[in-house]
Structure formats: C-alpha cells, structure tokens
Amino acid sequence: MANRIIFFHGGGSKEDYDADKKLVESLEDSLGAPYSIHYPFLPNDGSPDLGRRNQIKEAISESEDGVILVAHSLGASMLLACLSEFNIERRIAGIFLIATPFWAGSEDWVVPFKLRQDFAETIDKNIPLFLYHCQDDEEVPFIQLANYQRELPWATFREIPSGGHQLNNDLHVVAKDLLSLKLA
Template sequence: MKKQVIVIHGGMTFDRYEYYMSFLKNKDVEIDDFKTGGGWKNSLAKELGNDFEILNPRMPNSANARYEEWKIWFAKMSPFIEEGAVLMGQSLGGIFLAKCLSEISLPKKLKALILVSAPFDQAEHETLGDFGLPSSIDNCARQAEKIFLIHSKDDPIVPFSESAKYQKSFPTAELIIFEDRGHFNQETFPELVGLIKGLR
C-alpha cells in the first residue's frame, strides 16, 4: 500500500473585499504569474517515487482565502485521509491545518504533521483574516505521532519567530531551521523529501 502525503498550499487573505480588489488592480505581474504552478509541491510526487500517493488539493479562492470555505473543502477530503498519512501545510496552509485540526478530529491518526513557514499570529505585509488560531491548539497536536516545524531565518513573508510560538504549543515538535531559503519558493525540496522518506 502506498504511503499517503497530503499538501495544503498557502494563500492570501484580506480584511475587506475592496482591499482585495485594490491588490488585484495594483499588483505588478510577470509572465511567470500566468504559467501553471511549478515548485516543490508539484515535484513532490516525482521526487518521492512510486511508494507514495500525493494529494495536492486546490483550496478554494487562495487569492482571497476564507477559513470556513477551506474548512468545508478539507472536510470533504478528510474521509480519504488514511491511517499513517503525512499532512503538510505551507504558509497559510500551515496555520489552516493548526486551526482546523484544533476544531475537528480526523477519523485516523496521522504519522506526521509538517508545518512549513506557518504563521502563528502574524505575517509580514498581509493579514491572517479569519485564519487566526484559537486559544488552545492542543487537539491538533494529539492527531499526529510527530510534528515538524520547518522555517528559514530569512523568510520575508512569515517571521522566523513564529516557529518559536508553535514550539510553545507543540513542545515535542522538531524544529528544522534553514538559513537562506526565504519562504521556500523553490523548485525542489530534497530535505523535505528525505524527511518524509525517513518517517517510520
């Protein structure tokens, strides 16, 4: 049986619709903004190989994300999450998982929860909208055998200090620190591939 890995991507939030519209009108774009997404999330299946099944769901309206919309979509996927799956979220996807798994219990235990560049209560240059965490995220920690926090010290979007806040809530979590990966907008992520393959 293949080992299941589920990746929840990031997104953006805006407090008001007019802020979102202003962002769309004023955003500077390059041709790459209109190409099919690349990056490590899309190369993960190839890098991990045939022993793994990768689910990479497209969460609703990631350019102006709303927590309740994401929660509904995640709830539709949750019956397909297998025992021992690896659940991973990057950036907004990370705080989404921390909040959602604090509110609901999955039917099966996760092998690992991996949060990559996840904001805890702040992000540079943008709001977290309705993705803010509840006062306790203990239920989230109970749903995975292992928790990994991955962050780079030079992240320009989510301050590195956010990972220390997660460590207070998840004292047994392993923090994996990088010096120069920014917000992990890269084509491949060999260290993450090695981490997933090494899970027992």
C-alpha cells in the first residue's frame, strides 16, 4: 500500500495550482514508490479566507490514517489554521510547510488569514513538523520564519540559502526529511 501524501497549493487560482504542480512533480520524483501524492485543486470560493480551512479539512477527512501533509505558501498557513481550529479525526504522520506566510496586521483583508493567538498550543507536538523557507523568497519575507520558530520551538526548521518562493521547484530537501519519518 502506498503512503498517502496530500499536497496543498498556495494561492487560490488555477495559475497558482499549475505553478505548484512543479513542486508536486519534484516531490514525486524525489520520493518514488511507495508514495502517492493527492494534489487537490482548492479554488477561491469567494469567502474571506478563500474557503481554504474547510477545503483542507475535507481533504484530510477523506484520507486514511497516517496521512502526510505537505503545503506551500498560503496553503501552508491555511493548513496550520485548519489543524489549530478543527478537531481532525485522522492520524497525521507528518506535516511539511514550505514558504509559510505569518499573517500580521489588522487590515480587513489580512484578518481572515491570521492564525489564532493560541494556535501553537493546539498543534499536536507528537506529529513531526517541518518548516522550510528560502532566504531569498521574493513573496513571503524570510524574516517571517522567525515568527514560527518562536511559536513552534519543537518543530524542525530548514533555512535554505536560495531558491526563491518556489525553492527552484526542487523539493529534494523536503523528500529527504519525509523519508526519515518512521511510518507505521
């Protein structure tokens, strides 16, 4: 049986989905069998947070226990929000977050994307959690990784010197960590 991975893309457009497809392909190439990646399109449904929390919750609930969650950019921040706001019924084997924005400010458009103040207290510390960020990310400033380092000190952080927001479409570093998981 394949180890199931769900990959959540950034943004909410077909263009964003297509751009992150290269990340999925890199991960598939780096992992090979027996891994299977489910890559759902999560469209902007018009709700303030693009409906992302509920879309992610639904995708996880449709999976089996032992699912591995990988997410990029907006998808990564919304995955964290989902995991901290909902009771997830599935056993999660690992969480891998790439170029994750840490939303701050009080502007009307920012508020729906922000994590709850107590989000870190609700994340299961027994689930391996990895965060990756390139120092030359042109979309999500590298300094935002420090916010997660402060809030999630038990997580593993990978500071990547270069690769931009898309990590040069090369997720071998993520695959290496994913392969290190002891899967049941």
